[in-house]
Amino acid sequence: MLTAVKGKGRHTSRTMSMRNQLRVCLLSIQYNIMREMINKVTFLTNICFMILNNASFLVQWVILFQLKDEIGGYTLKEIMLLWGLCASSYGLSHILFARVFSLPELIINGKLDAYLVLPKNVLLGVMTSSTNTSAIGDLAYGLIVASLSGFQVKRMLLFLLFTVTGAVMITAFALLLGSLSFWLVRMELFGDQMVNVVISFATYPDGIFKGAVKTLLYFMIPTGMMVYQPVHVMTDFDLKGLLVVIGYAGALSVAAVTVFYRGLRRYSSGNLMGARV
């Protein structure tokens, strides 16, 4: 049909198409960060105060470990790894895919139209359309704390890998719950609460949880595979444990994407006035 503009997608190979999709995602993330940087003072204050806020919680653990050598099988170094991984995973997810966490609002108010008329992947377009400045503080805090917990190259490489798998899991979990808004109304509150539950549990050692709670943390919500299992692998390397984490992240992502696209068929749009800000 149209041949006037060179390089049209339908003529490009699958690799080219994926490369172009990646280019658009990166541009989108870059523009999001540029938007946040319009007010430099707010931008820097948000990041610094998030680091400070996270650090204040670690002080409590330092005090606790002066009273006891071990809590739930964790020493202070492992707690630092736990906190670091939780913060960096949450941070990375909110830097790259912040919009996923407000997906119900987009679905309910018919704000997916702008992404549906573009010749690119809808989900990636939505996911990368917003960022959260303070999440940069979370990511930075996570990396600092992990380094302070005892720097080793192998452990740091594992930490970076688990930051990625953790970010994938929390994003996929939010996507899965957010996509339920295609069927159910007022799901945004439930989704927010569940994500908060994942993060809250992720800041305590898993040794203090037993029975049903532990099962819940490993099978119903992704806390176990997001932080506990990775911390175990980082302190005592186990290839099988590593592969389980990667497999879990993959399986959760596939489930979330499937639910999103099933739901998209039920999308009913809307007539609210709106701007892409």
Added chain:
Amino acid sequence: MKVIEVENLSKIFRVKRKEKGMRGSIKAIFKPKMKEIKAVDGVSFTVEEGEMLAFIGPNGAGKSTTIKMLTGILYPDGGNVKVLGIDPTKRRKQLAYEIGTVFGQKEQLWTHLTPYDNFRFFGAIYDIADGEIEKRIEELSDTFVLSDFINTPVRNLSLGQRIRCEIAASLIHKPKVLFLDEPTIGLDPVVKENIRSLIQQMNREFHTTIFLTSHDTGDIEKLCKRVIIVNSGQIVLDDSMAHLKFSDASLEDIIMEIYRSR
């Protein structure tokens, strides 16, 4: 050549109904009642290449729902749609390379970026090579007279300037069909006239098919040669503008008369 083929298209929305007050809210939790609304009810029509068509009707008539099904935003509940021979429900991305959309009530541009940066972004979305996009931006800037504000952030532009940029952005990939959903809403008469001239120019120069919905009879009268009127999800009139304006009455009066009589 037919660029849009719609056959027996329908869309049903299921909305919750609840009795009034707190009691009704509690009852609705345990025994929800749903009501089906036929937003589009068995609509059929075709549009020829290069045609400028007005698709109009009162609020809630099913205009926007139809456009959204033609562009792949919504899935139809029945019927068939082909735009440029492509089924929007099956090959949405492929269709998106061939069509442009402007929703007057919804911005597609990033407001913190300049129109130039926005055009570059849209160029990347439509896989246009770097050298090609520069040439295209220059062309659009000349056609839409954007040079004075092409490097000003969109949030600082007037509504008229913004709409010009929205339309320019939707044309970055030289679409064959342009869907305009109330493109002149909220604009002053001078800017409206300006936008209409640009749309006419685009149709003349690039032979772009225009599918327009608007409540502004000025848009319809000055741009379109054919009018489809929808009401309650059904087509109530499909006629040429010349035939519709045969009497002495104004177009607005004629349209109002049709809206009321159905």
